[in-house]
Amino acid sequence: MFAAPIDSRYSRAYRVLGFTAVPAYQPILRKLLLVASLLPWSVSLLAEPPVELESEAWVNNFAQQRSEQLISEGSRLLQQGAYQAAVQQFSEAVQIAKINNGLQSRSQMLALALQIEAEIALDNWEAVDSQLAYFEWLNARIYGQNFDHYLDGAATQSRLLLAASADARNPVSARYLIAAKNLNWRTISSIEATLGSDSERLTPWLYNIVLVHFYQSALTRSRGLTSYNYKTDRAEIVAGWSLSRNESLRISHSIGKELLLRIQSILADDAEAAALLNLHLGDWEMLFARNSAALDYYIEAIDKLRSAGVDPNRIDAFFSQPTILPTGALITSLPEPGSVASTPLRFEAWSSNYLAAAVPSPLRQTPSISDAETGARVRFNLTPLSSNNSSRLILALNNMQFVDVNPNNERIRELIREEVGMLQFRPRFVNGTLASLDNVELEYLFSPEWNLTGLRESNNASRGEDNSSAADWENTRR
Secondary structure, three states: OOOOOOOHHHHHHHHHHOOOOOHHHHHHHHHHHHHHHHHHHHHHHHHOOOOOOOOOOOOOOOOHHHHHHHHHHHHHHHHHOOHHHHHHHHHHHHHHHHHHHOOOOHHHHHHHHHHHHHHHHOOOHHHHHHHHHHHHHHHHHHHOOOHHHHHHHHHHHHHHHHHHHOOOOOOOHHHHHHHHHHHHHHHHHHHHHHHOOOOHHHHHHHHHHHHHHHHHHHHHHHHOEEEEEEEOOOOOEEEEEEEEHHHHHHHHHHHHHHHHHHHHHHOOOOHHHHHHHHHHHHHHHHHOOOHHHHHHHHHHHHHHHHHOOOOHHHHHHHHOOOOEEOOOOOOOOOOOOOOOOOOOEEEEEEEOOEEEEEOOHHHHHOOOOOOOOOEEEEEEEEEEEOOOOOOOOEEEEEEEEEEEEEOOOHHHHHHHHHHHHHOEEOOEEEOOEEEOEEEEEEEEEOOHHHHHHHHHHHHHHHOOOOOHHHHHHHHHHO
């Protein structure tokens, strides 16, 4: 009846199924039979064990361990002076922290801070400004999550701003010093809002601002006028000079003294700490050549310590230790007898921007700041001089002798005499009376920038070579 041929391969199946005479069903049957023929092969394939591919171990480029390796390698490069390579390492570590923990995670702050240090060393100020702004934004997000972590971040940012302000190659370096001061004020406001206006945790931040005013006064003395720097809505930075030297010094002195008095009021319940704030007030007056007021504060500090029950011998031992002013941290208790090692004083000059200022304590832990190699070890006496006014304190540095000089030439000796002569020391008291401090030994180390620019010139000078750039550098340094 139907003329359509039937494929012989499937004819038997068709007959079994009863569709031999119905060619219209042939395509459907063919598909069914094809699937059925493949089933045994599929089952046997699934029954076989999986094949293990031989390949190299898979590396997770975003693992936490990878981030730690990048930070370690970047820190090594930073210490070696390979700043651009260090930036690349730290930048990659920051990105890994963002991927693993989110854009607002605290885990990226260590690598970010180190990256900023490397950018400062490269004088890449546009990148420094951008990353500092991001760092502050990030720390503001942390404020609501963990207040202690927020304070840690603020301390790190303050340290970075101080480091940027010390770069003598930066024409607007003073702007970073002012930014550090403003950051400390904002942090104080945060502490007051969170912990109260009488919290003892305010004291180190208040003292930070005292130190900034000392650095500002050092900058003022070297330049004669205070600078102002601020950003406009456009890309450029406006800079200029405003207050006179005397007016700026008067304001810095007044603000520093006010802050020290506030610290004293916060610590009023601790008799020893309150007495030692008189010591800091005396130090502050010495730094601004108000020696009569300094003497009054020192004597008052000694009287208060005795009233607080402190052993007079312990007081005399404390005042017999030579101390360069200002101290890098707030002193709120006297050291235990014998805890102060009788080693030479060590002074690491910070920057030609801030003459007679030591490297701030936080920056001494920074990998990018290494111990200076150029300087000298000297020995001298500190003698209080009498005057017509017996209440006036005059402290003279005399009989300076060189124990060691590196490199050993007359130019270094001359600079050491000049720079050590600018340092301010706390006077010695014995039984509440001024006394001489003899055979003070001081290891004076030039600033890191000196090792970059001055060492080669000094070596040339020691060989008798003419180097006009050395004189130019010396003029700009002053």
